[in-house]
Amino acid sequence: MALAIFGTILLIEISGRTFLTFGWRIMFIIGVLFIVLSSIIIRNVSESPFLTKKQDFHLLQSISNLKKQKKDLLKLVFAEVL
Numbered sequence: 001m002a003l004a005i006f007g008t009i010l011l012i013e014i015s016g017r018t019f020l021t022f023g024w025r026i027m028f029i030i031g032v033l034f035i036v037l038s039s040i041i042i043r044n045v046s047e048s049p050f051l052t053k054k055q056d057f058h059l060l061q062s063i064s065n066l067k068k069q070k071k072d073l074l075k076l077v078f079a080e081v082l
Contacts, residue, residue, distance in 0.1 A: 003030070 010026060047055075066073070 003033075 007026075007030070014022065014026075
């Protein structure tokens, strides 16, 4: 909300030649601020317990499948080498 008010005030105050020389850079600065803000949020918010359990289940299932197909995988690897 504060950013929108700030942007509106800048748009009103900066016009014409000033905007052409300096004003367009404001959008790039705001973009960098959004990148920094979103990276902070992503680092500090943890995954939901449902998603964590689902990822763990799929990981365990993948490991189980690899153990079952171990011989076939080794045949494929060595067939490519030879």
